[in-house]
Amino acid sequence: MTVFATALCAGMGAAVGAWLTMAGAVLLGQLSVGWSNDWVDHARDLRVGRADKPLAVGSLRVDTVRAAALTALAACVPASWALGWQAGGLHLLAVASAWSYNVVLKRTAWSWAPFAVSFGLIPVFTALAVPGRAAPPWWAVAAGALLGVGAHLVNVVPDLEDDAATGVRGLPHRLGARASTVLAAVAMLVATGCLVLAPGRGLIGPPGAGLAAAVLLVLGCAATAVARPRSRLPFALAMAVAAVDVVLLVGVVGAQA
Numbered sequence: 231m232t233v234f235a236t237a238l239c240a241g242m243g244a245a246v247g248a249w250l251t252m253a254g255a256v257l258l259g260q261l262s263v264g265w266s267n268d269w270v271d272h273a274r275d276l277r278v279g280r281a282d283k284p285l286a287v288g289s290l291r292v293d294t295v296r297a298a299a300l301t302a303l304a305a306c307v308p309a310s311w312a313l314g315w316q317a318g319g320l321h322l323l324a325v326a327s328a329w330s331y332n333v334v335l336k337r338t339a340w341s342w343a344p345f346a347v348s349f350g351l352i353p354v355f356t357a358l359a360v361p362g363r364a365a366p367p368w369w370a371v372a373a374g375a376l377l378g379v380g381a382h383l384v385n386v387v388p389d390l391e392d393d394a395a396t397g398v399r400g401l402p403h404r405l406g407a408r409a410s411t412v413l414a415a416v417a418m419l420v421a422t423g424c425l426v427l428a429p430g431r432g433l434i435g436p437p438g439a440g441l442a443a444a445v446l447l448v449l450g451c452a453a454t455a456v457a458r459p460r461s462r463l464p465f466a467l468a469m470a471v472a473a474v475d476v477v478l479l480v481g482v483v484g485a486q487a
Contacts, residue, residue, distance in 0.1 A: 338399070447470050
């Protein structure tokens with residue numbers, strides 16, 4: 231997320247100082263979200279024996295990770311305000327949305343909502359951090375939100391059994407692995423379609439190549455999720471789709487500049 235937001239900000243014409251500030255703010259927010267997730271899920275990860283989590287295997291202390299998460303969150307506030315009150319406020323809203331997933335919403339049918347909100351806000355706060363840039367069009371926000379939902383679905387599928395054993399019942403758990411995979415693929419394809427078709431640039435050249443790349447990546451993501459339900463590769467492929475979409479969005483912004 232840090233790389234995507236920074237690349238988008240730079241692609242919109244931000245000065246070096248502005249996109250470096252963006253990188254710092256987003257990185258601090260992401261650190262707070264990631265560390266808080268492991269801290270909040272500590273007991274659940276212990277119950278299911280998550281060998282990939284430092285807290286679950288005892289290589290880190292819970293109070294250490296909790297302090298790191300809260301420190302990163304506190305530092306994120308002034309770093310975000312340095313982007314300007316509009317961009318900074320919206321970035322903090324995106325971070326708060328992500329925290330709401332960790333603390334409450336991941337156990338509910340609304341588990342998708344924080345991803346839609348936080349990803350959807352990325353093109354907004356990056357644009358508002360660049361002097362002279364207006365808020366992005368609706369299709370850019372829709373694409374971000376759809377990518378977030380798709381990423382959430384494919385990221386959770388490998389953990390469905392472990393989550394069920396500890397009482398987590400988010401949207402992917404209610405849909406099941408197959409339906410979640412199909413919905414994720416549709417969401418990611420529609421997101422890319424928004425960036426290619428809505429600006430009206432046609433399918434010739436980079437837009438068409440980007441759409442083709444996204445289709446191939448989504449097909450690979452869906453096939454891997456079905457064949458290897460516990461694989462983390464689908465999430466990596468979803469992030470590759472996000473990278474393609476960032477390039478497409480920067481291309482649109484450049485054409486409109």
